[in-house]
Amino acid sequence: MSKLKTALMAGIASVALAGTAQAEITNNVVKIGVLDDMSGVYADLAGEGSVLAARMAVEDAGGSVAGSPIEVISADHQNKADIAANVARQWIDTDQVDVVVDVGNSAAALAVQEVTETKGKVHLNSTAATTALTNEKCSPTGVHWTYDTYALANGTGKALVEQGAKKWFFITADYAFGHSLEENTSKAVKSAGGEVVGSVRAPFPNNDFSSYLLQAQGSGADVIAFANTGGDFVNALKQAQEFGITQSGQKIAGLLVFLTDVHSLGLESTKGLTITTGWYWDQDEDSRAWADRFAERNGGKRPTMVQAGVYSAVSHYLKAIAAIESDEGKPVVDQMKQTPINDMFAKNGKIREDGRMVHDMKLVQVKTPDESKGEWDYYKILSNIPGDQAFMPLSESTCDLVKQ
DSSP, rough: HHHHHHHHHHHHHHHHHHHHHTTTTGGSSEEEEEEEEOOSTTTTSHHHHHHHHHHHHHHHOOOOOOOOEEEEEEOOOOOOOHHHHHHHHHHHSEEEEOEEEOOHHHHHHHHHHHHHHHOOOOOOOOOOOOOGGTTTTTTTEEEEEEHHHHHHIIIIHHHHHTTTOEEEEEEEEESSHHHHHHHHHHHHHTTTTTEEEEEEEEEESSSOOOHHHHHHHHOOOSSSEEEHHHHHHHHHHHHHTTTTTGGGGGEEEEEOOHHHHHHOOOHHHHTOEEEEEETTTTSSSHHHHHHHHHHHHTTTTOOOOOHHHHHHHHHHHHHHHHHTOOHHHHHHHHHHHHHOSSSSSSSSEEEEEEEESEEEEEEEEOOOOOOOOOOTTOOEEEEOOOHHHOOOOOOGGOOOSOOO
């Protein structure tokens, strides 16, 4: 009788232990929510392509982690911070979402990061650019992956001043992203020996840049810098060409330009642009192989840096869950911070205590039509910018997670 009792007790204990391990995964499923601009100015550079990238990461992880299936859902925040926050809150409270991914638009991203921090859930941001995500608004469960305004400014601003373009005028998207990009680029320009002769803020999104371009044209600036991106950048550049700005000798600086922007505008319109990017599909063999797989499922379109960043971030997140067999927000992010990133996106990348994923950036130049070997062959890499030089040093950080 005692042997039977012992066997029963052992069986009950093993079931209890299995139940405890399984309970570490919330609701017995790892749920990923891709929250993005699906219909507006950022839809082409992120949008459904980012959803595809997240699904590819899940597939490459085998579709499950720590014994639980992985699901991907998505929603459109319409570039509105209140909608983004409400969706994130509903996802977490009602739909048991564990991680909110991408969140293009800096205002939306900051709103989401506040929600995820309060709820103890993870925010993996690839598309938003503001440095506030890892500075004054940093979070123990927030990670900023692909680039930020400091890295963009440090690359393009410094390079153009060194080429002799000393006087700068900014046309800036009037929200958190644009303000941050102008501020960081202004600092980079001045530290390199240049000066800012003027700036103007344009509503976001915007179709008519004529009045702002006239002000820039009359400023005497060597460089007219567009502190905007996506559809706004495309519209601004087209109108600048109609005004004959580049023909008159002034340079155009696109401070955040995507592969899809170049594709939309064409090489004849964009040739010679100097751009800072976090990743390029043709940068090495691993990148090309992944980009080929992505393009096969994306109508032939090559991935942008943020879509590649989504894949990389989600893959790293799932590896962390596998390692600790839990999807609890802070422990997962702590594990991510302890593990280097080595994949098709970055080599020897690392996540700092402020949530900044540090990796090498690239200074590239848009090819001429004659230099291009075919569709999507748009960039030539000028130089590699080491991560510790590209991103804001921790000594300048205002994040309360950083030990000064």
